């Protein structure tokens with residue numbers, strides 16, 4: 313848990329003044345629009361039955377004895393949330409993962425806002441420019457707070473969304489629990505220096521292998537988010553035809569049948585699932601990565617077949633985004649490496665106490681008022697190509713805040729031109745990601761395996 317000192321508190325309140333004065337950026341994403349009634353999100357300690365061993369204590373959520381709510385927003389319409397922090401000795405923030413919103417709403421302590429201390433609150437208000445499947449989580453003491461429960465899903469609706477017969481949302485995550493159902497140490501340093509520390513109990517929507525009913529022969533929009541701090545999934549559906557329609561909130565250029573798709577922490581997947589015709593038939597969603605294939609959830613066909621056809625589904629509209637000008641784009645090299653240099657700096661937002669990773673040889677010292685210099689300064693409106701190279705023997709879901717990129721090419725495989733905020737980069741892979749620097753502010757770029765993020769694999773871009 314974060315260590316609070318008087319000195320840190322004073323620093324934070326001084327910063328609060330600086331942020332309160334405003335950065336003076338009028339966002340084209342419509343921060344000035346009238347804010348609606350805010351959704352109240354109360355970060356709190358609760359308990360929850362996650363295993364057969366009885367209720368797990370010290371679970372964190374934004375609701376009592378429930379998982380964080382799935383938040384529904386409308387594309388292009390203002391949204392507001394009032395975060396109240398009643399967790400004990402836990403400063404927090406909310407980051408809206410994948411939403412290209414005003415920098416002051418991005419939820420990164422010190423960089424974009426002061427942290428929200430216990431008994432304090434913060435008002436978030438923004439207009440989501442993109443439709444799709446997104447999620448939200450704290451960006452302060454992230455491993456502990458996300459590990460204990462603070463990960464929720466966001467659905468941004470578009471009036472142009474095609475018609476489905478049902479929608480199922482799955483928040484996929486693990487828990488580090490002992491045999492008594494209580495939390496054990498959130499990480500092991502030797503694992504943080506490798507793939508990360510895995511949970512012991514796997515859940516979908518905080519349940520083990522939940523089953524949902526859906527109309528037989530109907531089309532289900534299945535929205536998945538990997539909100540775990542560590543686990544990479546290889547997804548497969550048995551017993552139903554599953555078509556990939558969107559990845560990371562953005563429609564895929566061409567739909568394709570789901571077959572062993574790898575998705576890392578932070579990533580989302582939208583599937584069009586055509587349910588079996590026979591009442592009672594079950595479709596199974598599985599993770600087949602590693603040696604033990606696991607059932608994630610099941611969908612059971614109910615009623616007489618609707619006899620729908622996936623081919624009848626209208627297309628998802630592309631999200632509004634400027635296309636990068638490749639001919640004039642400036643190249644930014646970004647090398648993801650392991651490093652043992654530099655110690656971790658103690659931080660009010662939690663430090664794991666180790667430095668194992670770096671971007672361009674600079675390990676992030678932690679969420680502090682004095683982070684390292686930006687990885688690069690970008691000019692507002694200009695095009696850039698991020699040349700990301702993974703020289704580690706591990707896979708990293710590298711995530712950019714505030715802006716979407718388009719995948720141009722990979723050194724190791726054929727990649728479709730996906731629009732995304734997260735790229736799962738394999739060992740020895742080089743990938744080119746193109747973007748227009750269209751959103752001013754300081755935007756974090758980090759690995760979403762939270763132990764990697766918190767032990768060095770973090771940096772930021774400054775767009776001015």
Ligand SMILES: [Cu+2]
Nearest residue numbers: 708759761764
């Ligand atoms: Cu990583």
